[in-house]
Amino acid sequence: MPLLADWLLRHSVVMCLLLHSLVLMTFCFHHAATSCSKSCYCSQSEVGGKTVRCSNLRLTEIPQDIPNDTRRLYLDFNLLTTVPTNAFLELPLLNELDLSHNELVQLEPGAFRGLGGSLQFLDLSSNRLMTLNPEAFEGLQSRANLTHNPWHCDCNLQNVMPQVDLEPTSLAGIVCQTSEPEDVGAQGTPFLLAKDLDLCVVLKKTTDVAMLVTMFGWFTMVISYLVYYVRHNQEDARRHLEYLKSLPSKQGKSEESSTISTVV
Ligand SMILES: *[C@@H]1O[C@H](CO)[C@@H](O)[C@H](O)[C@H]1NC(C)=O
Ligand SMILES: *[C@@H]1O[C@H](CO)[C@@H](O)[C@H](O)[C@H]1NC(C)=O
Secondary structure (H helix, E strand, O other): OHHHHHHHHHHHHHHHHHHHHHHHHHHHHHHHHOOOOOOOEEEEEOOOEEEEEOOOOOOOOOOOOOOOOEEEEEOOOOOOOEEOOOOOOOOOOOOEEEOOOOOOOEEOOOOOOOOOOOOOEEEOOOOOOOOOOHHHHOOOOOEEEOOOOOEEEOHHHHHHHHHOOOOHHHHHHOEEEEEOOHHHOOOOOEHHHHHHHOOOHHHHHHHHHHHHHHHHHHHHHHHHHHHHHHHHHHHHHHHHHHHHHOOOOHHHHHHHHHHHHHHO
């Protein structure tokens, strides 16, 4: 009997240890599966992969601890003012990125670097973007929502537009709130429609005027120099003549007449 009890006791200890480690392991695996950014809410679905929601948290910076297997990231309704370079470089599976309803005034060069192969939808609507930085969108061909931003349509925007590879229909979301020049009637119209207004024509005109002024300046200088040169020479010639006149020789006279003919 004591032998059996001993056996039971020993085995229960082993069983207990086994159970204990099993619980620990489960806990660890569970933790790994739900590893998430501190401030955000994560969910995982079999088909769609990981979704991370950081909406409406008054964030002024993009959290650095977003899991690298995130497929959808919601950063909308925060206080972000810029998207720094390489902000999402560690998220190679990111499919959808929502940055709408923030205070974004600019996107730094390479802001979406690394997302070229995976990103399908980028929401930048309802921000404070006035102009496009083509270097921010390098390698990005996704669909984008660019509406509800105070776009400033000018020669610069016209020049950078062809360098942006975003899906072309996305660019229709760029509706001019202000324009340069002001009086071309671009305000309130999508930039793609206002494009044939040629916002660079005014710049060309000012360049032309500058050219004209410069040329006029040069011209004036040349004329003044010519006038000065002729006057100066006339004076010299007159002095020379007077000198010759004061010489009472015959040779001087003939020289005098030849000088006169040269001057004339
Ligand atoms: C995420 O990071 C881990 C550890 O650094 C790495 O093993 C894993 O392959 C990464 N996942 C992706 C999708 O890049
Ligand atoms: C773009 O964003 C605006 C405002 O955030 C929203 O009303 C609109 O439905 C969005 N459009 C698309 C195509 O997602």
